[in-house]
Amino acid sequence: xxxxxxxxxxxxxxxxxxxxxRCRGHELVQIDTRKCVFDLQENNFxxxxxxxxxxxxxxxxxxxxxxxxxxxxxxxxxxxxxxNCGDKVITSLLLDKYKVPTTKVRIAFTAxxxxxxxxxxxxxxxxxPGVGSWGRLISKVESRNxxxxxxxxxxxxxxxxHSIFYIQEYIDKPGRDxxxxxxxxxxxxxIYRASKHWITNTARGGQAxxxxxxPGIDKICRDAAKAVDGQIVAIDLFESxxxxxxxxxxxTMEFRNSIHTTGVNIxxxxxxxxxxxxxxxxxx
Amino acid sequence: xxxxxxxxxxxxxxxxxxxxxxxxxxxxxxxxxxxxFFKLEKNELNVDIVLERCISHSRAYYAMKILNExxxxxxxxxxxxxxxxxxxxxxxxxxxxKIPTPKTIITFTKDSALESIEKxxxxxILKPAIGTWGTLCAKINDREAAxxxxxxxxKLGSxxHSVYYIQEYINKPGRDxxxxxxxxKVVGxxxxxxxxxxxxxxxxxTIDKCEITDEIxxxxxxxxxxxxxxxxxxxxxxxxxxxxxxxxxxTVEFTNFYPALDKSIVTGIIxxxxxxxxxxxx
Numbered sequence: 001x002x003x004x005x006x007x008x009x010x011x012x013x014x015x016x017x018x019x020x021x022r023c024r025g026h027e028l029v030q031i032d033t034r035k036c037v038f039d040l041q042e043n044n045f046x047x048x049x050x051x052x053x054x055x056x057x058x059x060x061x062x063x064x065x066x067x068x069x070x071x072x073x074x075x076x077x078x079x080x081x082x083x084n085c086g087d088k089v090i091t092s093l094l095l096d097k098y099k100v101p102t103t104k105v106r107i108a109f110t111a112x113x114x115x116x117x118x119x120x121x122x123x124x125x126x127x128x129p130g131v132g133s134w135g136r137l138i139s140k141v142e143s144r145n146x147x148x149x150x151x152x153x154x155x156x157x158x159x160x161x162h163s164i165f166y167i168q169e170y171i172d173k174p175g176r177d178x179x180x181x182x183x184x185x186x187x188x189x190x191i192y193r194a195s196k197h198w199i200t201n202t203a204r205g206g207q208a209x210x211x212x213x214x215p216g217i218d219k220i221c222r223d224a225a226k227a228v229d230g231q232i233v234a235i236d237l238f239e240s241x242x243x244x245x246x247x248x249x250x251x252t253m254e255f256r257n258s259i260h261t262t263g264v265n266i267x268x269x270x271x272x273x274x275x276x277x278x279x280x281x282x283x284x
Numbered sequence: 285x286x287x288x289x290x291x292x293x294x295x296x297x298x299x300x301x302x303x304x305x306x307x308x309x310x311x312x313x314x315x316x317x318x319x320x321f322f323k324l325e326k327n328e329l330n331v332d333i334v335l336e337r338c339i340s341h342s343r344a345y346y347a348m349k350i351l352n353e354x355x356x357x358x359x360x361x362x363x364x365x366x367x368x369x370x371x372x373x374x375x376x377x378x379x380x381x382k383i384p385t386p387k388t389i390i391t392f393t394k395d396s397a398l399e400s401i402e403k404x405x406x407x408x409i410l411k412p413a414i415g416t417w418g419t420l421c422a423k424i425n426d427r428e429a430a431x432x433x434x435x436x437x438x439k440l441g442s443x444x445h446s447v448y449y450i451q452e453y454i455n456k457p458g459r460d461x462x463x464x465x466x467x468x469k470v471v472g473x474x475x476x477x478x479x480x481x482x483x484x485x486x487x488x489x490t491i492d493k494c495e496i497t498d499e500i501x502x503x504x505x506x507x508x509x510x511x512x513x514x515x516x517x518x519x520x521x522x523x524x525x526x527x528x529x530x531x532x533x534x535t536v537e538f539t540n541f542y543p544a545l546d547k548s549i550v551t552g553i554i555x556x557x558x559x560x561x562x563x564x565x566x
Contacts, residue, residue: 063413
């Protein structure tokens with residue numbers, strides 16, 4: 001079959017996926033978002049059976065998946081999943097709606113009301129951009145003084161997207177969090193990410209070790225994936241005093257540090273999933 | 285009913301709506317989007333339904349998204365706000381429903397934007413895919429202007445400006461048409477006359493009443509349904525003998541257009557809110 005991969009910069013993850021696609025005898029169609037031109041009057045853009053979305057730019061992924069879906073091209077993850085995961089406000093809303101354990105979150109639109117929300121939630125708390133990744137511009141706010149300074153910087157220096165204040169309860173975790181990978185309706189593997197820093201992203205120096213997928217981890221991850229309609233997603237979990245809680249869900253996840261650590265061939269599982277979707281005649 | 289009004293400033297429009305709702309015995313609860321914060325795990329607003337009258341699109345959208353997911357109806361819905369707030373989604377929904385609209389190209393980098401502009405031919409219009417009041421909309425007359433503007437967008441813009449929404453220029457007869465729809469009724473239409481290519485540039489336009497022809501009526505109702513909205517102001521362009529739908533606004537301003545627009549739009553809006561409240565509470 002013909003598998004399109006939507007990407008811009010090729011990371012180690014994309015190289016592994018290309019290899020997996022080619023060694024199975026499929027035709028790989030690389031679609032570089034930087035070269036894409038969509039005349040919206042047209043209806044046929046790519047001759048492929050399915051597309052895997054691996055764009056680094058969230059914005060580009062949002063537009064392109066919508067254009068292709070409107071023209072009945074199956075794409076994984078699809079537009080809805082990308083919206084649900086790429087926007088933390090929507091992720092949190094859906095987790096709450098489907099009663100998946102998650103952190104308390106407040107949303108405000110001005111520095112003044114954000115400060116009120118932080119006072120109500122208590123310190124320390126966490127301030128995040130509603131849209132963003134790799135732990136960038138995430139702040140742990142220890143006190144009201146710190147809150148005032150950070151909020152002022154955000155309001156004066158940020159673009160309009162920074163005027164959506166996403167404020168999260170701080171979870172005192174045991175020096176690590178868990179990242180679990182869900183493909184279809186299976187939790188295929190998980191890692192611990194340990195760091196002395198409160199942000200544990202491996203992109204920011206967190207150390208990965210294998211985390212066995214217990215029934216508890218499996219259940220909360222599948223529930224979380226279902227809440228956002230996720231097809232291939234990575235779920236970030238905290239171990240809290242009240243059990244596991246979901247922090248974030250990622251839709252175009254990096255996994256280079258997780259293959260050897262877990263012994264699970266993540267790209268192979270992803271391509272298995274794509275093959276199955278095509279065999280079943282597309283997404284439901 | 286307990287009618288929440290989500291707002292930033294009480295302008296003439298909001299005053300008229302509040303007066304009408306209160307005169308019918310409804311309790312109006314004012315929700316200022318600059319002061320409120322939302323708890324995602326539970327709704328604490330004691331309202332039956334919310335009418336959105338914000339100025340900022342992002343505040344309107346997120347506030348309504350939160351309310352809708354928590355089970356509170358809003359007018360318009362967050363889904364309609366999401367679509368109408370994005371010129372790209374409006375164009376896609378119009379095309380999907382075969383409603384005439386200017387030719388549009390979407391692309392993501394400087395080089396492919398230039399290539400697309402050359403292909404479409406000058407003059408062209410470059411717009412931010414998300415934005416209001418014509419901010420940063422540009423009419424580009426030649427290649428030099430295209431290079432200059434794209435360069436500025438690339439160097440100075442935030443990541444949202446890495447989407448190039450490129451549109452065919454429509455040589456309209458010095459005016460556009462704004463059509464007001466409330467529910468399933470076209471309640472008014474006006475011409476906005478201006479010498480500037482962007483009719484609403486800096487609010488410098490004159491207003492005339494526009495006759496609601498069968499074509500305008502049909503297009504307006506189709507366009508409203510295409511974006512799934514309840515109350516909209518639809519901007520249309522005249523090209524030769526045809527009418528094209530250009531943009532759709534979901535927080536409709538109306539008092540500025542009196543008397544070309546009939547004041548009964550206020551009663552129409554509150555009627556619609558009452559009707560929706562009956563539907564959701566039964």
